[in-house]
Amino acid sequence: MMTNNKIFFASARAKEFDYNHSFVAKFEEVLERVDLSKFFNEKDYVAIKTHFGSYGAHRIIRPIFIKKVVDKVKELGGNPFVTDTVRIPGLSYLEVANMEGLNHLSVGAPVVLADGIFGMDKVTVKAGDILGEIGVASAIYNAPSMIVISHCKGHIASGYGGAIKNLGMGAISCRNDCGQAERGRIHFAQNIRLEWDKEKCSYCENCIEVCSHGAIYKGVITENIEVDYEICVKCGRCARVCKEEALTLPQSEERFQKGLSEATKAVINTFELGTVLYINFIVEVQPECDCMPMADTPVVQDQGVLVSDDIVAIEQATLDILRKAPLLPESKGYESDVGEEEEPLAAINEKHPQWHIDYARELGLGQKNYQIVEIEQKPKKEKEN
Numbered sequence: 001m002m003t004n005n006k007i008f009f010a011s012a013r014a015k016e017f018d019y020n021h022s023f024v025a026k027f028e029e030v031l032e033r034v035d036l037s038k039f040f041n042e043k044d045y046v047a048i049k050t051h052f053g054s055y056g057a058h059r060i061i062r063p064i065f066i067k068k069v070v071d072k073v074k075e076l077g078g079n080p081f082v083t084d085t086v087r088i089p090g091l092s093y094l095e096v097a098n099m100e101g102l103n104h105l106s107v108g109a110p111v112v113l114a115d116g117i118f119g120m121d122k123v124t125v126k127a128g129d130i131l132g133e134i135g136v137a138s139a140i141y142n143a144p145s146m147i148v149i150s151h152c153k154g155h156i157a158s159g160y161g162g163a164i165k166n167l168g169m170g171a172i173s174c175r176n177d178c179g180q181a182e183r184g185r186i187h188f189a190q191n192i193r194l195e196w197d198k199e200k201c202s203y204c205e206n207c208i209e210v211c212s213h214g215a216i217y218k219g220v221i222t223e224n225i226e227v228d229y230e231i232c233v234k235c236g237r238c239a240r241v242c243k244e245e246a247l248t249l250p251q252s253e254e255r256f257q258k259g260l261s262e263a264t265k266a267v268i269n270t271f272e273l274g275t276v277l278y279i280n281f282i283v284e285v286q287p288e289c290d291c292m293p294m295a296d297t298p299v300v301q302d303q304g305v306l307v308s309d310d311i312v313a314i315e316q317a318t319l320d321i322l323r324k325a326p327l328l329p330e331s332k333g334y335e336s337d338v339g340e341e342e343e344p345l346a347a348i349n350e351k352h353p354q355w356h357i358d359y360a361r362e363l364g365l366g367q368k369n370y371q372i373v374e375i376e377q378k379p380k381k382e383k384e385n
């Protein structure tokens with residue numbers, strides 16, 4: 001644990017006309033100060049877990065920052081790979097990563113799917129009361145060390161998605177051994193199904209269009225909206241796009257928020273203590289998750305980056321920063337009913353992200369107190385004679 005639960009912070013502002021004051025240079029300095037060598041041994045594989053984005057959602061972590069992490073890990077003798085799990089069919093998801101600029105050439109390391117191209121490569125581990133067991137994506141399970149680079153933004157079910165969401169959903173395999181939803185069990189339980197209300201349905205077919213797995217369709221004879229649960233991954237995108245509220249997810253928010261933290265714990269437990277580092281980018285804070293088919297404009301100005309080895313502290317610090325950030329005009333934050341000092345993503349999505357952070361603390365994943373150490377600039381190099 002870093003001394004006094006220290007969280008390094010670099011602001012996104014660059015106030016001087018000088019490389020050493022740039023956000024990129026300050027991030028390099030944060031990586032220097034954190035001393036990444038403590039988190040892995042030479043020759044270790046280091047999973048760099050991020051989110052690859054989506055067709056239409058372009059606000060992911062820019063490759064330059066991922067490359068900085070890759071370069072540092074390599075400099076220290078580690079073997080980094082950049083990874084995420086299947087959201088849409090695997091090969092299409094790799095195309096998305098490439099389209100977003102995440103590829104071996106841009107980040108300097110292999111870009112791979114942790115649960116394989118079919119989203120079924122996993123190791124089942126014990127989770128908790130809500131999930132029972134859960135499948136951790138194999139490449140993450142087997143990696144001895146991990147750096148979790150999270151884009152902080154909104155989320156349909158948890159309100160806010162940061163490091164806990166990046167692991168609790170993003171490090172879990174898409175499917176189980178039978179090809180059915182594994183990660184989706186966090187969205188809604190195995191025995192629970194999407195509910196469709198014929199009276200409310202306008203037959204716009206938006207739900208069918210948004211499903212990248214082809215799991216939802218209009219019945220040929222009945223013309224009812226039907227779901228094939230053999231292939232549905234329970235991502236919830238179809239319910240999200242239904243403006244008529246004809247298609248709904250019958251799930252309690254409390255179960256989801258707790259399930260998310262439970263799955264996060266299951267993932268973290270596959271690593272030895274002191275081998276996981278968290279990097280939260282509070283930039284391009286859009287109201288939706290990066291797996292949605294679009295990305296709205298940011299709700300607050302770019303704030304910066306936080307780096308810590310405590311997932312609870314870094315998530316709490318992120319929410320605290322968001323709570324204090326002024327809402328941007330012409331954004332969804334500005335249009336929504338966000339109270340003073342209220343966390344904007346929670347208010348916009350009408351959810352309680354603090355619940356999953358508090359539950360993560362209850363599960364022993366970290367502490368809520370922290371001390372911010374701000375890096376103002378990268379020191380200039382001494383000139384050689």
Ligand code: SF4
Pocket residue numbers: 196200201202203204205206207208225241242243244245246247
């Ligand atoms: S999106 Fe909603 S209203 Fe449109 S077809 Fe699907 S269930 Fe019906």
Ligand code: SF4
Pocket residue numbers: 210211212213214215216227231232233234235236237238239
């Ligand atoms: S939840 Fe909806 S969008 Fe997601 S896979 Fe199932 S049917 Fe498709």
